[in-house]
Amino acid sequence: MIDASDDDEDFEELYGELMVAPVKFVVACAAADGIFVIATIPDELPEDAEFTRLYYLCPETEEVWHYRDWPNEQVVSLCLRREREGVRRAACALTGEGDIEIANSADETYEKISGAGLMGARALGAVTRIREIGSTLFVCGNYGQVYRRDETSWTPIDGELTKLGKSARSLPFPDAASVSDDMLRQFTQSMRQAPNFNDIGGTSETDIYVCGNGGNLFHYDGKAWAKIDIRSDAILTAMHSISADEVLVVGEDGIVLTGNARAGFRSLGEFFPGDYIWSVRSFQGRTYLGTLHGLYVLEGSRVRLLTSGKLDGKTQVISLDSVSDNALWIATNRHAFCYDGTAFTFYEHGDNFAY
Numbered sequence: 001m002i003d004a005s006d007d008d009e010d011f012e013e014l015y016g017e018l019m020v021a022p023v024k025f026v027v028a029c030a031a032a033d034g035i036f037v038i039a040t041i042p043d044e045l046p047e048d049a050e051f052t053r054l055y056y057l058c059p060e061t062e063e064v065w066h067y068r069d070w071p072n073e074q075v076v077s078l079c080l081r082r083e084r085e086g087v088r089r090a091a092c093a094l095t096g097e098g099d100i101e102i103a104n105s106a107d108e109t110y111e112k113i114s115g116a117g118l119m120g121a122r123a124l125g126a127v128t129r130i131r132e133i134g135s136t137l138f139v140c141g142n143y144g145q146v147y148r149r150d151e152t153s154w155t156p157i158d159g160e161l162t163k164l165g166k167s168a169r170s171l172p173f174p175d176a177a178s179v180s181d182d183m184l185r186q187f188t189q190s191m192r193q194a195p196n197f198n199d200i201g202g203t204s205e206t207d208i209y210v211c212g213n214g215g216n217l218f219h220y221d222g223k224a225w226a227k228i229d230i231r232s233d234a235i236l237t238a239m240h241s242i243s244a245d246e247v248l249v250v251g252e253d254g255i256v257l258t259g260n261a262r263a264g265f266r267s268l269g270e271f272f273p274g275d276y277i278w279s280v281r282s283f284q285g286r287t288y289l290g291t292l293h294g295l296y297v298l299e300g301s302r303v304r305l306l307t308s309g310k311l312d313g314k315t316q317v318i319s320l321d322s323v324s325d326n327a328l329w330i331a332t333n334r335h336a337f338c339y340d341g342t343a344f345t346f347y348e349h350g351d352n353f354a355y
Contacts, residue, residue: 096126168194219261290317
């Protein structure tokens with residue numbers, strides 16, 4: 001599954017030496033119990049280069065690691081499009097500028113969210129996450145952006161949210177000659193509370209949540225958005241919608257929230273003061289938390305570090321995902337693990353032996 005654009009001399013000059021270069025794992029998603037998709041960036045690229053190497057980890061095939069390159073694009077999120085009648089299973093990759101690749105073994109298609117991104121016509125900044133909710137793809141992003149994929153195009157469904165975003169974006173920066181500490185504090189707080197969304201999730205097209213900076217958590221019922229008061233301004237980084245009644249939301253200071261839009265949310269605790277939880281997954285009835293200092297499982301009012309070989313308290317866990325209770329996939333910044341609820345299987349990346 002290697003696509004190296006042999007005709008392109010510029011590509012060969014810049015990327016031709018990267019076949020065995022170490023790579024950093026950026027984002028990942030489970031495509032099946034036996035398939036894990038990981039977006040990576042080779043270490044040796046220039047800092048300003050935009051490039052993604054997409055790996056497909058398939059333990060049941062003779063060659064476990066397969067890859068394709070997507071030159072000139074930086075993937076920020078991955079998700080699975082589930083198989084249904086008339087639609088094949090596919091991995092969906094999103095860039096911050098709203099470019100999307102929908103790919104499987106038979107086909108690759110490319111789409112663009114009109115207006116999204118730093119260079120987009122809406123001038124609202126980057127998009128951050130793609131998810132399939134129900135049988136529809138959704139994308140969220142900075143300053144209130146939320147898009148829904150319809151049959152022929154991507155449609156913004158964020159009217160109320162982007163009004164808030166534009167209001168925050170239009171705040172003038174305090175004049176350096178006359179700014180006081182109080183003015184600067186108020187400006188920083190206002191910007192912190194801007195609806196910059198980090199994740200989107202839900203159980204159906206009429207039961208959608210977005211979470212982000214400043215404690216912003218909103219729910220969409222298919223018609224309108226409603227803000228949910230969580231009594232915190234913590235940055236919310238990720239969520240997992242287990243059911244219509246149980247949604248997990250995590251973020252700054254290791255906060256873990258549980259609840260739903262109808263009954264409200266309650267905090268289970270702040271487990272890592274001054275730090276973040278970056279991913280969350282319910283698996284076999286237990287809640288797993290990914291941090292830059294290891295993988296944890298929530299046990300009542302406490303968390304417990306899980307270890308196995310190169311998975312320890314120094315491991316940077318960048319993604320947790322599953323499609324069933326058979327396999328929990330774990331991406332660190334250099335390698336991958338699969339957990340069956342009892343034991344971990346380690347998948348070392350061949351270019352990252354040194355890590």
